[in-house]
Amino acid sequence: MTSEAxxxxxxxxxxxxxxxxxxxxxxxxxxxxxxxxxxxxxxxxLLDFNAWSEILTTYGRTMRVAVALxxxxxxxxxxxxxxxxxxxxxxxxxxxxxxxxxxxxxxxVPCTAVADALQTGGVAMVRDQAxxxxxxxxxxxxxxxxxxxIAGQVFDRYxxxxxxxxxxxxxxxxxxxxxxxxxxxxxxxxxxLQASGDLLCALGHAFLRQRYGAILEAKLAETxxxxxxxxxxxxxxxxxxxxxxxxxxxxxxxAERLLGxxxxxxxxxxxxxxxxxxxxxxxxxxxxxxxxxETGRAEDEGWRVRGNRKQFWASVNITVFDTAGLARGxxxxxxxxTERRKIATVLEEARQxxxxxxxKLLSHVSHELRTPLTAIYLFTTNLLDGVLGDLxxxxxxxxxxxxxxxxxxxxxxxxxxxxxxxxxxxxxVEPQHLSLGKLIDDVxxxxxTNAAVKNISLRSNIAxxxxxxxxxxxxxxxxxxxxxxxxxxxxPASGTVTVEVRPSAESEGFLSLSVSDTxxxxxxxxxxxxxxxxSQVRSTADASRSGLGLGLFISRELVSRHGGRxxxxxxxxHGSTFYFTLPVFSLAKxxxxxxxxxxxxxxxxxxIAVDVAAVEGAVQADIQLExxxxxxxxxxxxxxxxxxSMSDTEPVETFFMVASTDxxxxxIIASRIVRELQTFDSASKLMPVISATTMLxxxxxxxxxxxxxxxxxxxxxxQAHLLGKERLK
Amino acid sequence: MTEKKILIVDDDQHxxxxxxxxxxxxxxxxxxxxxxxxxxALARKEVPDLVILDLGLPAGDGFRVLxxxxxxxxxxxxxxxxxxxxxxxxxxxxxxxxxxxxFFQKPPDNHEFLRAIRHALGETIALSTFLKT
Numbered sequence: 001m002t003s004e005a006x007x008x009x010x011x012x013x014x015x016x017x018x019x020x021x022x023x024x025x026x027x028x029x030x031x032x033x034x035x036x037x038x039x040x041x042x043x044x045x046l047l048d049f050n051a052w053s054e055i056l057t058t059y060g061r062t063m064r065v066a067v068a069l070x071x072x073x074x075x076x077x078x079x080x081x082x083x084x085x086x087x088x089x090x091x092x093x094x095x096x097x098x099x100x101x102x103x104x105x106x107x108x109v110p111c112t113a114v115a116d117a118l119q120t121g122g123v124a125m126v127r128d129q130a131x132x133x134x135x136x137x138x139x140x141x142x143x144x145x146x147x148x149x150i151a152g153q154v155f156d157r158y159x160x161x162x163x164x165x166x167x168x169x170x171x172x173x174x175x176x177x178x179x180x181x182x183x184x185x186x187x188x189x190x191x192x193l194q195a196s197g198d199l200l201c202a203l204g205h206a207f208l209r210q211r212y213g214a215i216l217e218a219k220l221a222e223t224x225x226x227x228x229x230x231x232x233x234x235x236x237x238x239x240x241x242x243x244x245x246x247x248x249x250x251x252x253x254x255a256e257r258l259l260g261x262x263x264x265x266x267x268x269x270x271x272x273x274x275x276x277x278x279x280x281x282x283x284x285x286x287x288x289x290x291x292x293x294e295t296g297r298a299e300d301e302g303w304r305v306r307g308n309r310k311q312f313w314a315s316v317n318i319t320v321f322d323t324a325g326l327a328r329g330x331x332x333x334x335x336x337x338t339e340r341r342k343i344a345t346v347l348e349e350a351r352q353x354x355x356x357x358x359x360k361l362l363s364h365v366s367h368e369l370r371t372p373l374t375a376i377y378l379f380t381t382n383l384l385d386g387v388l389g390d391l392x393x394x395x396x397x398x399x400x401x402x403x404x405x406x407x408x409x410x411x412x413x414x415x416x417x418x419x420x421x422x423x424x425x426x427x428x429v430e431p432q433h434l435s436l437g438k439l440i441d442d443v444x445x446x447x448x449t450n451a452a453v454k455n456i457s458l459r460s461n462i463a464x465x466x467x468x469x470x471x472x473x474x475x476x477x478x479x480x481x482x483x484x485x486x487x488x489x490x491x492p493a494s495g496t497v498t499v500e501v502r503p504s505a506e507s508e509g510f511l512s513l514s515v516s517d518t519x520x521x522x523x524x525x526x527x528x529x530x531x532x533x534x535s536q537v538r539s540t541a542d543a544s545r546s547g548l549g550l551g552l553f554i555s556r557e558l559v560s561r562h563g564g565r566x567x568x569x570x571x572x573x574h575g576s577t578f579y580f581t582l583p584v585f586s587l588a589k590x591x592x593x594x595x596x597x598x599x600x601x602x603x604x605x606x607x608i609a610v611d612v613a614a615v616e617g618a619v620q621a622d623i624q625l626e627x628x629x630x631x632x633x634x635x636x637x638x639x640x641x642x643x644x645s646m647s648d649t650e651p652v653e654t655f656f657m658v659a660s661t662d663x664x665x666x667x668i669i670a671s672r673i674v675r676e677l678q679t680f681d682s683a684s685k686l687m688p689v690i691s692a693t694t695m696l697x698x699x700x701x702x703x704x705x706x707x708x709x710x711x712x713x714x715x716x717x718x719q720a721h722l723l724g725k726e727r728l729k
Numbered sequence: 730m731t732e733k734k735i736l737i738v739d740d741d742q743h744x745x746x747x748x749x750x751x752x753x754x755x756x757x758x759x760x761x762x763x764x765x766x767x768x769x770a771l772a773r774k775e776v777p778d779l780v781i782l783d784l785g786l787p788a789g790d791g792f793r794v795l796x797x798x799x800x801x802x803x804x805x806x807x808x809x810x811x812x813x814x815x816x817x818x819x820x821x822x823x824x825x826x827x828x829x830x831x832f833f834q835k836p837p838d839n840h841e842f843l844r845a846i847r848h849a850l851g852e853t854i855a856l857s858t859f860l861k862t
Contacts, residue, residue: 172837214812289779370814374836378747387754410836417816424816623848 049078065151137201151372238334260307292318313338362420415550429472429561433644443480463502468585482551483515490519516577522570531556588711610655611689734741736777738768770830784813795827808849
């Protein structure tokens with residue numbers, strides 16, 4: 001016996017329903033939830049057999065067909081025969097039924113109705129070997145079938161006219177149409193079944209839609225309920241929404257409690273009522289909404305007002321919502337952070353107090369240490385200077401050691417004071433015109449005693465023809481002594497500490513100073529921290545340690561106050577080199593404000609040379625300092641400049657000042673200088689000789705270029721003046 | 730030439746002892762006071778040529794002493810050198826404004842301190858002295 005393959009019905013044989021099959025997605029239901037992932041739970045809910053059973057049983061009974069429900073894999077979840085309309089959804093039975101058409105008598109060639117429907121997403125119709133028709137209708141979620149309904153003739157039977165009428169009545173299909181179909185087609189039940197395929201399709205999807213809608217609604221209701229509970233449950237935060245004009249559209253319990261308005265009284269009111277009167281006058285509410293609209297959100301902390309006019313410190317967060325389906329507006333969260341603010345203020349106060357206390361303590365310690373230190377210093381020096389009689393060489397040596405230690409202690413106490421100044425931002429430098437060569441010689445003579453103990457040689461390498469630097473001599477001394485002492489400390493016995501000065505390669509207008517030692521070097525990780533406060537790199541090679549570990553920290557502060565920078569280059573076992581930079585002295589920079597336009601109304605810059613001589617001889621160095629102070633009082637601050645002594649050698653008795661003045665102005669300055677010097681000390685019989693050289697400045701081009709020109713000219717004049725004086729001697 | 734008289738005002742007995750020994754060795758007459766009140770009394774009685782003044786003193790601080798001295802006719806011109814352990818950043822300007830001629834922080838460098846004393850006593854300005862040395 002040859003087996004006949006199940007005949008597939010051509011697409012043309014099947015009349016598609018006049019109205020397209022609607023999936024729940026087309027109904028617009030899904031738009032509200034966005035692209036909701038079709039989860040396994042949702043599928044299971046949609047394929048819930050008990051929910052399907054009633055409609056499918058009705059259909060099966062009416063149409064006298066067997067109906068089954070399958071999942072997306074074609075697994076039969078349950079079926080019913082017209083004769084035995086009992087629907088079960090049991091795993092056991094499901095397994096027994098397997099996949100494929102449950103009604104086909106075709107055994108060796110499987111019926112493809114379900115598979116076709118699931119694959120194509122359209123209605124499929126198959127006639128089996130017995131000539132019975134099966135219709136499979138896919139159940140669609142979007143475009144993907146998640147299951148199918150299959151209806152099939154159990155045995156070929158002519159429908160009774162009564163049945164036709166019932167079908168027509170139950171499903172609202174034209175009875176005429178069914179009758180026509182019945183007459184045209186044999187077996188007539190096929191035609192009915194085929195026509196009712198449309199019905200099944202529509203029925204299934206109507207049910208699906210309804211069922212899906214119900215699930216969705218339940219879900220939405222659940223979410224909404226949860227959200228409402230959440231919003232209402234928030235008691236510490238005021239949560240409310242507003243329309244774009246700032247009128248309140250919702251108001252939670254937290255808002256009632258925090259802001260003191262009932263929902264009923266505030267709805268529709270403008271939210272500016274929670275602002276202070278001052279803020280409202282300054283249009284802060286509008287500005288905030290404007291900002292939120294521009295950037296999508298706005299955050300603010302400030303005073304807000306409750307319904308009872310009491311103020312509180314609020315943290316406010318405004319978010320713009322602009323979701324499809326919801327009206328554009330604002331969501332506002334307000335939180336009372338008055339307590340938090342109080343705590344922050346208290347903490348800040350405590351911190352400041354602690355800092356103040358620490359500063360006071362350090363300052364006090366430094367002060368208290370100085371008193372006994374002074375006594376030790378006085379007695380030691382008195383003995384050393386022979387105030388109480390001669391000493392034996394051994395006594396002298398021991399006392400010298402004592403004095404060295406006193407000096408070390410003194411510098412540590414100074415470091416302590418410097419630290420408190422750094423903390424209080426009171427560390428100041430008083431820069432002046434400075435020649436580094438002399439200063440380094442001076443520093444070496446101080447450090448030599450220390451170096452001699454370990455037989456370390458101090459070398460200096462100063463590039464020739466270096467410009468002056470603009471720095472505080474006492475501070476540069478302090479930095480150098482600190483670095484050299486460090487070098488001596490870390491260099492092995494008979495090692496070398498070298499100080500080098502050269503123009504900075506990296507930054508123009510700076511001199512680079514370096515102090516290198518032949519010591520143990522610094523490891524890369526320690527190089528990062530050596531400049532930190534209280535850091536003292538431990539080294540196994542040298543167990544003896546002295547100092548507070550503040551030296552490099554203070555040095556770094558001092559260098560940065562000068563506008564320079566400090567760093568270290570080192571390799572373990574090959575010594576280390578500390579570099580720092582100091583600005584080069586620039587006459588143009590110093591006099592810049594004299595050359596600036598508002599000062600140049602007279603159109604001239606005058607170099608005033610004040611030569612001071614005592615009647616019977618030279619003026620002593622310490623009086624020169626006083627004369628300098630007197631002259632400083634004679635200049636107009638901000639307009640005139642008292643130049644630093646422009647000679648590299650000993651302090652000279654000629655002082656120069658640069659003033660933006662004409663002849664008349666010069667006379668006033670000159671007479672003032674004479675008067676002041678006479679009142680300063682008539683006994684010393686100081687004789688000032690004052691001369692002036694005026695340079696005309698071209699108006700209208702007071703740029704850098706001109707400043708440089710005038711500065712160079714000034715320098716020439718100063719040199720000429722000094723040279724002429726030298727010749728006179 | 731009579732010995733110049735220096736009044737040292739300090740509450741630290743050891744400092745008084747040490748500084749007195751040093752200044753006496755330099756040929757000065759030294760008198761001492763340990764608090765503000767006796768300092769004024771002693772200054773009025775002895776009329777020193779120079780006062781070396783500490784700032785932290787019992788019975789009124791050094792600034793009070795300076796003020797009182799400036800108010801007394803016979804002490805108004807007496808030079809005062811302040812020698813204090815206090816931070817010069819806070820006190821130097823104040824002391825100089827109040828009429829002190831110099832401010833030294835403890836411990837002072839002996840050479841500079843002596844030079845300031847001689848300067849305050851008008852010794853360095855005497856050119857004859859300078860020319861002799």
